[in-house]
Amino acid sequence: MLTQISVGQAWLATTLIAATVTVLCFAVRNHTAIAFVLVIAVGGLVPMAQQGHAGGTEGHDAAVNALGLHLVFAAIWLGGLLTMVLLRSKLDGDRLVPVLRRYSAIALVCFVVVAASGYVSAEIRVGSLDRLLTAYGLLVLIKVAALLALGLFGAAYRRVLIGRLEERGSAARGPFWWLVTAELAFMGVASGVAAALARTAPPVSQVVAAQLPDPTPAQILTGEPLPPELTPMRYLTEWNFDLLWILLCAFGIFFYLAGVHRLRKRGDAWPVHRSILWVAGMIGLFYITNGGVNVYQKYLFSSHMLAHMVLAMVIPLLLVPGAPVTLAMRAIRKRQDGSRGGREWILMAVHSRFASFVGHPIVAAVLFAGSLLVFYYSPLFSWATTDHIGHQWMIVHFLIVGYLFTQNLIGVDPMPVRLAYPMRLLLLLATMAFHAFFGLSLMTGTGLLLADWFGAMGRPWGESTLADQQAGGGIAWSIGEIPTVILAIVTAIMWSKSDKRDSVRYDRKADRDGDAELEAYNRNLEALQAAERR
Incomplete structure (x- = not known):
């Protein structure tokens, strides 16, 4: 069954890649090899991104891009935070502040990408503001609230906590780890809502072009309607x-x-x-x-x-x-x-x-x-x-x-x-x-x-x-x-x-x-x- 349907093939590929990455993480120590393991790990998220929106439907390419970026950068964001927690005992002395600065910069990039990709995904699947009151739309609003809270955590790191850690040292570590725990909780909420969204029908239905009442050849091939006749000006006005x-x-x-x-x-x-x-x-x-x-x-x-x-x-x-x-x-x-x-x-x-x-x-x-x-x-x-x-x-x-x-x-x-x-x-x-x-x-x-x-x-x-x-x-x-x-x-x-x-x-x-x-x-x-x- 796994090899006969596209979702099964995607899950099988993701599982095999995850198993490979797990083995390699224990086997390699060379920096170059670690970089290749990172590339393989990111590639493991691609099959699931392709299954997040039905192929042959309008907006499929944009949806795949948005979901892929969302998965990759959310994984980097959450993975970086978990890594800091797991290495807590090693981050003694003067190590914590530089590590936190580096993670904060990475988290800021992840926040921007996750927010942008989340907006695009919501625009494709929700379509209009009035549909935010549907079950799918309410879940989107909860996820937006969790994302805003995570953005506030990031601002607290950059503007307050790093400075206090530099000034007070170990005296400021207690509040810092409590904040990390709270951030992990909000990330858990966002991840749980994401799982619920994957199992909830969106307000904008995904109709394959071949199943439309009277599809054009262009729609059958590309999933998109044929654009208007090309003129030199259309190269500037069509996007x-x-x-x-x-x-x-x-x-x-x-x-x-x-x-x-x-x-x-x-x-x-x-x-x-x-x-x-x-x-x-x-x-x-x-x-x-x-x-x-x-x-x-x-x-x-x-x-x-x-x-x-x-x-x-x-x-x-x-x-x-x-x-x-x-x-x-x-x-x-x-x-x-x-x-x-x-x-x-x-x-x-x-x-x-x-x-x-x-x-x-x-x-x-x-x-x-x-x-x-x-x-x-x-x-x-x-x-x-x-x-x-x-x-x-x-x-x-x-x-x-x-x-x-x-x-x-x-x-x-x-x-x-x-x-x-x-x-x-x-x-x-x-x-x-x-x-x-x-x-x-x-x-x-x-x-x-x-x-x-x-x-x-x-x-x-x-x-x-x-x-x-x-x-x-x-x-x-x-x-x-x-x-x-x-x-x-x-x-x-x-x-x-x-x-x-x-x-x-x-x-x-x-x-x-x-x-x-x-x-x-x-x-x-x-x-x-x-x-x-x-």
Whole structure:
């Protein structure tokens, strides 16, 4: 039975992952291995998130995102608090205050994500304010009250308790642990209400599109009604919000600017243009994952290709000059107690063998160019188009391979291998030639990619499916060329500046030692000439 229905399969997968994580928690001690165990543990919550809202219904993708984020960050929040309780006997002396500060920062992020994801879930399932008086709505209100209480606990930690613990030491520990106990009680209430919500029918019913009285082909395929006819203005006016990427972009801007603020507060400079480019890149990422392109890429291959090109070529061109790793290394304080914080984890990731491999210029170029063939001419394209998890993987993949390739050309963040500037230009030209060939092959091709999806939408507007695919090839060819030219220009400018720096460095060295290197070279020539005359 477990393997025959989707809920049973989800529970089976979650149980197996939980068992694996339990064994690994006792078996591994290496920091890298622990990081992988964390990833596996988070992955164990994904199957249940996918079952929290019926597939094929309107709003399914948004509901899965919201529930997944809710589960993951609630687990981190509650798990962190339980960990502090379990390690209570170890948090003696001066250990408690720094641990509490770190947990408080994590809990604040969790509070924001849990609140935002809870709101989205309630909006999808409740629909309107008058439905809050239903049984489901009343449970939502109880959970909101518990969440607000937990927010007050967090404020008490940050504003009152940490200061008292620093001033009074052990005298303030009693009230602190009582507050932790009360917070655990409210978390228990919230968790119990969440379990009750999972067993209560929501006011907004979940009707699979195929069961509607007269479903359109687009509804049967996507679960959503066909959007209005695409026009250039509709790319700006149509929106399909994705909470995951809203939060990622918001946190990306916030933490970057917080790092810049910390540098300037201690008197260190950070180039303004780097901040502007980073924020612009995050805004671009927000639009591509939430705006009109995200609305239409389910229905039009050309919109999908536009999203691909922007994710892989335009957004990295803005993000890479922002130098986030360099900023993090300068802004995040180094841990002095032997533990690992953000700075230590970033350093470990940057210097890991995996990062050294995928970050190698040749490997990055192969991933960037080879992804075109592997993705579009394999089942990956179907998975990324028809499945929400596949769609999220596609965004992450295109963004990362584009970032790695751009970083090797114009990045200032540390990399395992740096090619000379002439080799960078050759690598860029070779990769872009392959890119242009791919675009031209789509422009002239007559075979449909994913014909049972794009060709079965039943669109009453727009070009034919083949013409739209050929237009997508034109986008791959034309839009890809603009960032290529920009990359080539920036690389050439960096090459020129590097030569000037080398020349200035050589002149300074010559001034210091009286041009000893040139004198030695001339003496060597004179000795050779004297030897020839003899």
